[in-house]
């Protein structure tokens with residue numbers, strides 16, 4: 001699809017963009033009138049795992065928040081499956097950055113996961129056993145069913161992350177936006193999350209994931225968006241995740257780059 005079609009109104013644009021999970025066109029976002037992302041444009045393909053890669057402060061979280069209308073756009077537009085985010089928000093699941101959650105909120109893990117079902121339950125109707133059973137099933141799938149009744153502040157970082165992943169799973173969305181799901185989790189949790197992302201992809205879901213560990217990018221993601229205020233490049237990981245592009249994205253932070261380049265070199269040798 002030509003991304004410029006994204007500027008058409010929803011009703012004219014449905015047929016051409018219906019299967020494109022997300023189109024971002026010329027998006028600029030500012031805090032206190034100071035732009036932090038500039039003219040960001042990209043489409044993402046359906047049924048893929050897509051990494052958003054860039055240094056601290058590059059605007060990655062801001063991009064996800066602007067996509068979901070959590071912060072205002074200075075300019076530009078976003079389409080989710082060919083319509084505005086508001087029209088298709090029920091098709092989007094969000095896994096927030098762990099630091100942005102108020103862990104003292106008096107709810108347990110099962111309550112948090114059940115919140116993922118509120119579009120079905122409705123905000124006023126009682127939560128029924130069938131809903132709790134589904135939430136338990138999701139907690140079981142992410143391996144923490146034993147912690148269902150524990151207050152969320154008393155969960156470990158990895159268990160908290162798994163809880164939010166379970167909430168996204170019960171929502172049964174088509175597009176997932178995940179803000180650093182691998183941050184500060186142990187190797188077992190990381191493996192469990194990767195497994196779930198793969199299963200999501202196999203069932204046709206698309207996940208857009210903010211990720212910091214350059215060494216695992218080629219293994220985890222089919223497609224990458226390199227961001228540093230602007231989109232440096234985006235496309236298939238094999239084409240875009242190159243030392244030259246990483247240099248452009250990270251500038252002088254060479255230690256990271258050297259590690260990533262070395263990983264890519266080793267991977268190429270083992271093929």
Ligand SMILES: Nc1ncnc2c1ncn2[C@@H]1O[C@H](COP(=O)(O)OP(=O)(O)OP(=O)(O)O)[C@@H](O)[C@H]1O
Pocket residue numbers: 031032036054055056057058059060061062063
């Ligand atoms: N609420 C806010 N008010 C003002 N400035 C903000 C706000 N949130 C973020 N910023 C600034 O916007 C820029 C982009 O921040 P953002 O959190 O989107 O980056 P990021 O790429 O997700 O960073 P990190 O990898 O460190 O999480 C940063 O310079 C940050 O300081």
